[in-house]
Amino acid sequence: MALLERVSTLIRANLNDLIDKAENPEAMIKQVILDMENQLLQVKTQVAVSIADQHVLEKKQQENEENERQWRRRAEMAVDKQNDTLARSALERALSYKQMAESFRQQVEDQKTQVENLKTALLKLQQKLDEARARSELLLAQHRRSRTYTKARDGKTTANENPSAAFDRMRNKVQQTEADAQAASDLLDDDVEQRFAAMEKQSEIDRLLDELKSKRRAG
8 A cells, every 4th residue: 555655664764864964954854744744644534434444345244144134035935935936036146145245244354454454554653753753853953963073073074974873763664464455356257167157056046945945844
């Protein structure tokens, strides 16, 4: 996910090195903090959107599960009326809704993973932003002391001297596990595979019909 990649880049940045190379360290620090704040807002927005998507997927799953139950009840009614043709049609519909429900169930699990990953990224970015705000003045003061010392020693600035490793801790990576919450789609098979799939489906319907008849007779 591009958003988490940008967040990770900000957190991995070595601010000591950036300050040493910047013509205006104060402006650079402010810009980095501003970038973090902007990315934090975007992650918060994405968390909200992902949670909303999860609720939609859960609702779709429940709807398909209810439709499956409804068509199974209709198949039972058809068996009671000794109408095998209608019972088979109802079982076929029930089977289709069952497959859709299973597909949405998997999407819900994937979406939950994505939401947790975004929440983790949000927490880590907030922690790093708080740290940057708290240490920015200290970091700039260390930088100024370092440059003053270097100038006094040899009369010139060195771009590669770091006064402190305080912000090296910002190298920790944001966990970047992107869970694909993509809708499941069936791949088009060749003609032979389609025929076998149709045969298997009809066999499953036959099995369900026989099972339903047995249950109704026993009842």
